Amino acid sequence: MATGAHAARRALAVVCALVAASCAPARIAPTPADALNAIESELAADIAVLAGDEFEGRRPGTPGEAKTLRHLSQTWQAAGLESGTNDPANPWFAPVALQLNTPDRSVAHFYRGGREIAVPEGAVHLYTSGRRSLLERSPVVFVGRAGEALDQSELAGRVALMLWDHPRKIEQHDALLEKGAAAVLAVVPDDAELRELTDRRSKGSYRLLHDEDGARLDGLISAAGARALLGADRFAALSAAAALPGFRPRPLDLEARLEATSLQAEVRTHNLIARLPGRRPDAGAVLLLAHWDHFGHCAEGDQPVAICNGAVDNASGLALLSAVARRLAGQPAQLDRDVYFLATTAxxxxxxxxxxxxxxxxxxxxxxxxxxxxxxxxxxPRGGPVAIVGHAMTALDDDVARIIAATGRKAGDHAYANRYLRRQDGWALLQHDVPALAVSAAFADREALETFMRERYHRAGDVADDRLELGGAAEDVLLHVALVRHFASIESYPAPAR
Structure with missing residues (x-):
């Protein structure tokens, strides 16, 4: 039970929160079209630099990283920010140690009733996040498109055969591993996409150095490989069944012996951390973040070499942070709390x-x-609604909703936006009880987002061209300025006790 003094402090915090909640922010005057056009031009210029070929796709541990961080730190310093690392030995740049695992060799054998089943050469590609992973005769289960709602008992010790043909394939893949699948094999029906995925994986993957998570084994298999394993008719029947309501995993009369090894190397990369000092840093801080990294050199279709420039993902997010920094730093006296700007790696x-x-x-x-x-x-585009990734997971929702309304914008489909919760940096903070959201017009425009995910996401086509739509992003700049000013103010947001 709380002591009397502690209870009094909590009661005061609750009262303050209720008072703040009862006072909606004053409506913010509409921004003239010319001003929004100027913000769009500002964003476009920053995106063009960060997504330029000379930045080489911004892969961690490459010359492209050095160019990216040098440009960002100079941009933020010119805007009026200062180093936020709080480490005199590492101003601006906080070191992050990664382990790079580059595929070395892999072997896949499949058996039915003790008899080995032949698959086409090159149909199966295996990867381990450690030095070596080996499975001896593990049973195979067909999970279709299911994963997040499955029980651990349905997966533990089994090789999960999933379909890589739907929007939530990444969430499904990760959920299968988290729920105890011994390995995950994804059936990739499109040969061009399979080539792109194997090219990307051949360049290696990162994990935090000395991460205590065990090595994970996963892989890709072509549709021809899946038909060889199961038979064409059975594979078609299982794929059709997976689309029906109530589908449950189907154990297969298959066993798999899978082995993968990788070469390991240490990579030093960096987060960039800046700060805009407030008048009352003892009152806490507001944090803005966006990831700076992308995939570097990659393949695209039949092209053996290309650059994944990452214009939308995520040069656009970095450009928005820089635009917000310029506007906040121009009027720092309005801020009680410190505002931190974080550009994350990997x-x-x-x-x-x-x-x-x-x-x-x-x-x-x-x-x-x-x-x-x-x-x-x-x-x-401009004039659309705003959705919140992380909605209903923090105490910020009501305040954010009032700020959205004060800017004259409408709320979008937060439930749809939450589909991307685990795929963005805010999730890593939420796991440490940091109230973190992504507030964006992009995640409210389902058609535009899914078109991007289908056609350009993680591909060489994500470039700074005339397909960039910056109308909603320009409005989001002003929305984030309003959000920061609200949450950095002790009067408007007294910060209820957590």
Missing amino acids: EEWGLLGARAFARDPALPLDTIVAAFNVDTVAIA
Whole structure:
């Protein structure tokens, strides 16, 4: 039970929160079209630089990283920010140690009733996140498109054969491993996509150095390989059944012996951390973050070499942060709390930079009153609604809703936006009880987002061209300025006790 003094403090905090909640922010005057056009031009210029070929796709541990961080730090310093690492030995750049696992060799054998089944050469590609992974005669289960709702008992010790042909395939893949599948094999029906995926995986994957998570084994298999394993008719029947309501995993009369090895190397990369000092840093801080990394050199269809420039994902998020920094730093006296700007590394390999920040933060995590992640924002037109990734998971929703309304914008489909919850850096912070959201027009425009995911996401086509749609992103700049001013103000947001 709380002591009298502690109870009094909590009661005061609750009263303050209720008072703040009862006072809706004053409506913000509409922004003239010319001003929004100017913001769009500002964003386009920053995206063009960060997604230029000279940045080589911004892969961690490459010359492209050095160019990216040098440009960002100079941009943020010119805007009026200062180093936020709180480490004199490493101003601006917080080191992150990664382990690079590059595929070495792999072997896959499949058996039915003790008899080995032949698959086409090159149909199966296996990968391990450790030095070596080996499975001896593990049973295979067909899971179709299911994963997140499955029980551990349906997966433990089994090789999960999944379909890589739906929007939530990444979430499904990760959920299968988290729920105890001994390995995951994804059936990739499109040969061009299979080539792109194997090319990307051949360049290696990262994990945090000395990460205690066990090595994971997963792989890709062509549709021809799946038909050879199961028979064409049976594979077609299982695929059709997987589309029906109530589908449950189907154990197969197959066993798999899978082995994969990798070569390991240490890679030093960095988060970039900046700060805009407030008048009352003892009152906590607001955090804005966006990941700076992408995939570097990659394949695209039949092209053996290309660059994945990552214009939308996520040069656009970085450009938005820079635009917000310029506007906030121009009027710093309005801010009580410090505002931190964080550009994270290795988001594309499992939110690694955000996880590293959470493990060794530049400020105590419990002093962050609100965090806003910005990712993949250059796809929605002007005048659309706003959705919240992380809705109903923090105490920020009501305040954010009032700010959205004050800017004259409408709320979108938060439930749809939450489908991307685990795929963005805010998730790494939420796991440490940091109230983190992504507030964006992009995640409210389902058609535009799914078109981007289908046609350009993680591909060489994500470039700074005339397909960038910056209308919603320009409005999001002003929305984030309003959000920061609200949550950085002790009067408007007294920060209820957590």
